[in-house]
Amino acid sequence: MRFLIIEDDASAADFLKKGLGGFGYDADVAHDGDEGLNMARGQDYDLWLIDVMLPKRDGLSVLKSLRDDGKHVPALILSARGQVDDRVEGLRAGGDDYVVKPYALAELQARIEALLRRTKSFDTHPETEIVVGDLHMDLLSRQVTRAGQEVFLKPREFRLLEYLMRHADNVVTRTMLLENVWDYFFDPQTNVVDVHISRLRYKLDKYFPYPMLHTVRGSGYMLRSTRDPEAE
C-alpha cells in the first residue's frame, strides 16, 4: 500500500507520514498543488490524502483535474474548513471522504480503512445479504440472525449494525457513525452514540457465547468477525 500526501505544512506532512507508517502504510509527500498533481499522475497510489489550502494550486482543483483524467483512486480530503458547505464542495470535487483538521490519528486510520474497503467491494453485485461471522443480515426482509437465532432490532439499530457489518474488523469512530447512520455532521457533547452501541451490544452479544461488538479505547468500535479471547 502506498499513499500520496499532498500537504504544504512540512512538519504536519512528516507527522502524518510517520503516523501512517505506524499503521503499515507507506506514503510519499508533495508540498504544493502542482507537485501533487504531477506525482499523482506519474505513479499509481492506493490513496490520496489532499489538503485543501495549498500553494500554487488548491487541493480541490488538483482533485478535479485528476478525476477529469479518469483516475479513480480513493481521495481523502483534509481541511481546516469544517462547514457543511465546505464538505459538500469537497465531495463534489471528487473527494470520497472529508476530515476536518485537527483530526485524531485514530479517526484518520478508521476512515482510510473504510475507504480502502469500499473500493475493494466496488465491483461486487448489489447484495441482498451481509454475513459477518455467524451474523447474517438480510437486507430485503430486514431480518438479522446470529447463529440462526433472530435478533430483533429497531430501524436505527438495524442501520447501525449494517454500517458496522459493512466495516467489519475495522475500527469505526463515533463521528463516522454520526455522519453515516444519523446523517449529523456535528459532534454532540455527550456520548450519545455509546448508549446506542451498548443497546445494540446487549441484543447482539448478551445471549451468545462470545461478544462481536467491541469498544476500541480512544478510537471507536469494531465488529469482529471472529472470536477474540483477548478482548473478552
Added chain:
Amino acid sequence: MGRIFPGAAALLLSTPARLTLALSGLYVVGTVLIFFFLNFQLHDVLVGQIDKALLDQKNRLVMQYKEGSSRALLSAIRAELQNRGQSDRTYRVYDAKGMKVLEVGDLQLPATLPLAKGISEIEARVLSAEGKVVKARYLRFGIADQMSVEIARSKESTEELMAGFRTAFMISMALILSLGLVGGWLLAKRFWQQIEDFNQMAMKIFNSGNLTSRMPVKGKDEFSVLAGNMNAILDKMEKLFQGVRQVSDNIAHDLRSPLSRLRVDVEVTLQENNPQNYRMTLDRVLTELQNMQDIFQSLLSLGQAEAGSMKIRKKPINLSQLLEDIVELYGPLAEDKGQIFEANIPADLMMEGDRQLLAQALSNLLDNAVKYVPEGGRITLSAEIKDDKAIVQLDDSGPGIPQDMRKKVFDRFVRVDPSRTLPGTGLGLSLVKAFIELHQGNITLSESKLGGTRFIIQLPLK
C-alpha cells in the same frame, strides 16, 4: 481610498455642478430655438396686418372710383392721409396715359418699381426724417384699365416692435439663465457640502479606526436617511467589534487555563524523569487538547454564524421527523440516566430550514437537559405550528436557571454552574441562539411547569 476635495475646482467637478451646467446648456439651446420661432411668428403676424391694411385700402379705392370718378378717388386718398397722417405712407396715382396725377406722403419711392404681382417689399426714404432708408410694403394695382395706383406703407413701426420684443426676450433670458446658474451653484454647493461632510467623516473613521464617530444627521431629506443608514452600519460594526473584544478576552481566559495546566503537567512529568509516567501524562494532554479543540470549534462556528459568513442551506424539511430523530438519538441516554423523556410532536410539521444547524441546536439543548436533570426527573419536547411559526418547546424538571442569569446564559462562556465542575465549554447555548437567529427565529427561556427550565424556540416557516 480617500479622495480629498481641494475646494472650488473639485466643486466644479461634482455631480450636482455638472448637472446644473448641463441643464443650463440645454436651457440655452431650447431658448434660442424658441426665440427664433417666436421672432419669425411675430414678424409674420405684424407684416400680415400691414398687408391686410394695404388690400383693404385697395378695395376701398376701387370702390370709390367705381361710385364716383377719378376725382372721388383722389379726394378719398387725400382724406385718408389727413385722417391717418402721412409720415409712414405714400400714394402715387397715374392716369390711363401713364402720367403721374398724384403723389402724396412722406415715403419717397424709387421712380420706377419692378412690376410684381401682389404685395412686395421695397426700400424707401423717409422725407420727414432726413432721407432715412426704411423697408416698406408696396402694392400696385390698376382700376378699370384707366387708373393705376401705388400704395406703400413703412414697416418701421413693425421693426421697432420687433426690436422691443428681442430686447425684452434677451433680458429675461439672461435673467433666468443667471438665476438658474446661481441657484444651481448654490444647490451644487449644498449637496457637495453634505457629501463632503460624509466623506470627511468616513475618512476620519477610516484613519482613526474609531467606530464611535457618527455621520451628521440634519433634517429629514434623503441625505439624512443615508446618514442614518450609515450610522446604523456603524452601530452594528461597533457592537460586533465590542463582541470581538469580549470574545478575545474570554478566549484568553478559557484557553489560557487549559494551556497552563498542560504546560505544568508536561514540565512536571519531564522533571520527574520517570518514563513510566509519560504515557499517563500524554493521555491527559490528549484529553485536554480535545477539550480545547471543542472550544475552538465552537468559537469558530459561533464567529461564523454571528458574522454572517456561515452559509445557511434552507430547504423544505420535515420538522417532526427532525425532532423525532433527535428524540431517538437522546432517548436511550436519558433512559440510562433514569430520566423520563417524553415527546409530544404532531406528524408532518413542514418548514424551511437547515437540518444540520437545527439538529445541532436541539442537540445542544438536550445535552444540557440530560446533564442537569437529576435521576427520576422529566424532560419533555413538544412542537406546534402557530401563526406562520414553528414553535418548539423544551421543558425540564432540572434545577432551573435563576432569574438574573436568564438573559446571560446565551452569552459566550457563561455557565450557570459556578463551580464549573460539569464538563462543558460555556458555548453551547450561544451556538443555539446563533443558529436559531440564522433562521430569523428566536429563543427565550422561562420557568417550566415541570419546575426547571423551559426553552421556547420560534422559527419562521420560510
